[in-house]
Amino acid sequence: MLGAPGAGKGTQAKKLIEEFGIPQISTGDILRANIAQGTPLGKEAKGFMDRGELVPDKVVLGLVEDRLKQPDCKKGFILDGFPRNTAQAQALDGMLAGIGMPLQLAVSVDVPFEDLMKRLTGRRTCRTCGQMYNVYFTPSKKEGVCDKDGGELFQRDDDKEETIKKRLQVYESQTAPLIDYYSGKGIVRKIAGTGSISDIYGKIKAELEKTK
Ligand code: AMP
Ligand code: ZN
Numbered sequence: 001m002l003g004a005p006g007a008g009k010g011t012q013a014k015k016l017i018e019e020f021g022i023p024q025i026s027t028g029d030i031l032r033a034n035i036a037q038g039t040p041l042g043k044e045a046k047g048f049m050d051r052g053e054l055v056p057d058k059v060v061l062g063l064v065e066d067r068l069k070q071p072d073c074k075k076g077f078i079l080d081g082f083p084r085n086t087a088q089a090q091a092l093d094g095m096l097a098g099i100g101m102p103l104q105l106a107v108s109v110d111v112p113f114e115d116l117m118k119r120l121t122g123r124r125t126c127r128t129c130g131q132m133y134n135v136y137f138t139p140s141k142k143e144g145v146c147d148k149d150g151g152e153l154f155q156r157d158d159d160k161e162e163t164i165k166k167r168l169q170v171y172e173s174q175t176a177p178l179i180d181y182y183s184g185k186g187i188v189r190k191i192a193g194t195g196s197i198s199d200i201y202g203k204i205k206a207e208l209e210k211t212k
Contacts, residue, residue: 001013001078001079001080001081001107001109002106002107002108002109002175002178002179002182002188003108003109003110003111003193004111004113004116004168004171004175004176005116005120005164005167005168005171006111006115006116006117006119006120006123006164007109007110007111007116007193008109008111008119008193008197008200009080009081009109010024010026010028010029010080010081010132011132011197012107012109012197012200012201012204013026013078013080015197015201016078016201016204017078019205020076021075022072022073022075022076022077022078023070023072023073023077023078024077024078024080025064025067025068025073025077025078025079025080025082026080026081026082027055027060027063027064027080027081027082027084028080028081029080029081030063030067031045031049031055031060031063032049032156035049041059041063044059045059049157049158050157050158050163051163051166052158052162052163052164052165052166052167052170053166053170054084054085054170054174057085057087057088057091060082060084060088061088061091064079064082064092064095065095068095068096068099076101079092079103083178084174084175084178085174085175085177085178086177086178086181089178089181089182103182103185103187104187104211105187105189105207105208105211106178106179106182106187106188106189107189107191107204107207108179108188108189108190108191109191109193109200109204110190110191110192110193111193111194112194113168115194116168117164117168118136118137119134119136119137120159120164120167121159121160121161121164122134122135122136122137123155123156123159124140124144124153124154124155125153125154125155125156126146126148126149126151126152126153127151127152127153127154128146128149128150128151128152129146129148129149129151131146131147131148131151133146133153138197140153189207191203191204191207
């Protein structure tokens with residue numbers, strides 16, 4: 001899944017997991033879990049993340065390499081938030097060649113810049129179940145409380161306005177060039193990331209069906 005922060009990659013990936021039963025590998029989620037558990041890796045990553053910068057490639061590549069070795073990846077996987085730059089993409093090609101599972105599709109979810117800002121500043125996540133809401137577009141019934149389990153909703157540290165600006169700049173300069181990288185391999189499918197979550201999901205599924 002390619003796309004700017006706030007394009008809805010994570011939301012769509014979670015729907016794909018439910019339907020196809022293959023894991024989502026989100027480097028952002030793995031890094032946040034390491035921070036929450038206070039691991040050395042989490043401590044190393046936190047400063048970069050709070051500033052909206054990329055965590056060094058060496059750290060992220062190690063995480064992905066370990067994750068791809070887990071048995072649940074044998075049937076396939078969805079990469080979300082990885083790769084983030086050309087060096088990571090090249091390293092990924094090497095890893096996937098090693099396990100004989102080349103990337104089949106790079107789905108680019110495109111959302112206009114102005115919309116991304118509202119999506120990111122409005123984003124809230126349930127502490128208990130991870131369900132995501134947006135105070136502008138998909139609010140919970142009761143402010144700050146999860147509809148599913150009554151858990152507390154929180155805002156990610158890096159969803160504050162200054163950090164968001166930096167993350168969008170990093171996306172433009174380092175990650176957006178990957179669309180050309182994968183276009184060169186003939187595997188990019190561009191999807192308009194505006195409209196309802198289920199409309200967008202329908203478009204992604206249509207592309208997957210064509211690839212089967
Ligand atoms: P995300 O949840 O994908 O938006 O990621 C949140 C933050 O984690 C990013 O702003 C980066 O600091 C870091 N991060 C996540 N994935 C990567 C990656 N593949 N390479 C470098 N940094 C990453
Ligand atoms: Zn919840």
